Amino acid sequence: MRSKPGVTRRGLLLGGTAALVAACTGRSAPVVAPTSAAPASSPSPLKASITIHRRHSAARGRDVDVVLMTPDGVPSTGLPVCAALHGRGSTARTFLDLDLPAALTAAVRSGTPPFAVAAVDGSHYWVPDGHDDPSRMLADELPGWLSESGLRPMTGVLGISMGGFGALNLARHRRDVTAVATCSAALFRTWPEARARHIFPAQQDWTAAEPLRHVDELPSRGLGVWCGDGDPFLAANRKLITGANPEVSRITPGEHTSEYWRGVLPEVLRFLGPRLT
Template sequence: MTRRTFFRTGAAAAVAAVAGVTALETGAVPGRGRVHELLGLTGPDGVVPDVPAGPVVSGTFASRARRTEVGYSVVYPDGYAAGARLPVVLALHGRGGDHRAAVNDLGMDRYLTAAVRSGTPAYALATVDGGSDSYWHRRADGSDSGAMLEQELLPLLTARGLTTGRYGVLGWSMGGYGALLQVLQRKVPPVAVGAMSPALWHRYADVQPGAFDDEADFERNQVLGRAGSFRGTAVRIDCGRDDPFAGAAHDLRTELRADGGQQPGLHTGGYWRRMLPDQLRFLGAKLAV
């Protein structure tokens, strides 16, 4: 190889490398998230705090809205008795989950204790089975997980001594979308919503199979482009930059002028655990206003 050929080859390789990096950063190359993960660019996984969990009270009720028996749990911070008169945040699970996911998968019971110990005004978390792929809205079979929250879960929580006149909603993935949707569809909307990696799409052609019954269902339950309906509700939206929902989450956050941001991260439990301290502080502060 001549010296001239060597330099030409090196220059070509450099150009190709730059082009490859540019394509990765713009999303033109599949697997960008995996490459970023291997390079350590997706951020650390959140670590569940080493603090005691508070009381967790679980039960079931026959849901007319969902047409089935559903499980629920109420999570209190350490230092507060089960049945304490506290405000409440509804925690909505992601696709494939149930009411146990908040504690079993994310350690939300310990994150709640840590938040309260760090000065966040105390509140309880309430979780419920929303259906593994309901997307928290009325479906063609007549089941309606969103209505269940308002018509059945909130009255149950009131009977348990929680204050529900001002409540918040927190969700991740499917549940993040569901949390946002509650603002549009409830007679008494939440005063604050926290959404982590909400499952959002601009177009019906891009949706995950099973998320909506048809295009009309998608349009009825679209949260993008409805900023006026969010007036009076504080919103925080966090989404990892390598999450497939990052673009739509960014657009909605901008549209609503919401708190939150786009951090290094993927659509994973590790990312959601990392964002939980900020989300729980945000909700506690808004409930206490």
């Protein structure tokens, strides 16, 4: 099914705290950030290019948002791509609320090689659930959507909370992924912990998907792990760090909140950029 082209708007302020996007109907949604007058002596605001496409995913059996974010002032054609996987109860647009586009522009201005971030709607810890298969969408459909936008294939993945679970699973099966970063990855040390989430039909389904049960399949090079010291998944993330021996691991003050993720994203993006090419 052919989708209508997306709509791009520029002008995202770095310090914006208001919600950047409201739910839209129709096939494409414009993104307009609120702005305020800046003193004449202040530096130019950090901008970003944001495009939202509404695509039909046969793998998921529904329409999904594909949010493409590129650094301001950099031609998007031919950029390497990092996929961004959101947490449970969130959507691809969550990364706009987390100010990722402005953080991406700031990272590139500080010397990080430019790249694009592609966020897409998912669910079910990014594993199959009946006829809804977000993992197949990432493997079979996202590459074509990126190509249509003039971007290179995905070589990196960033996951927050539930998205961290999905990002690690993706890295297990995709050796062309050269950079993986997780923030507050929602991982489960035991079946009773996982069962309480009502996601996995049976223990064998969880065992097959749980990254902590397959740490030997995870790449240590190009893997970065971030978690707050007050996060409910802290113990599971410590187990991930011990078992996978990531290239970078950071346990810093913070909880399982948007404030924590917004705070660590600049460092996460600086980690990802040089490892995508």
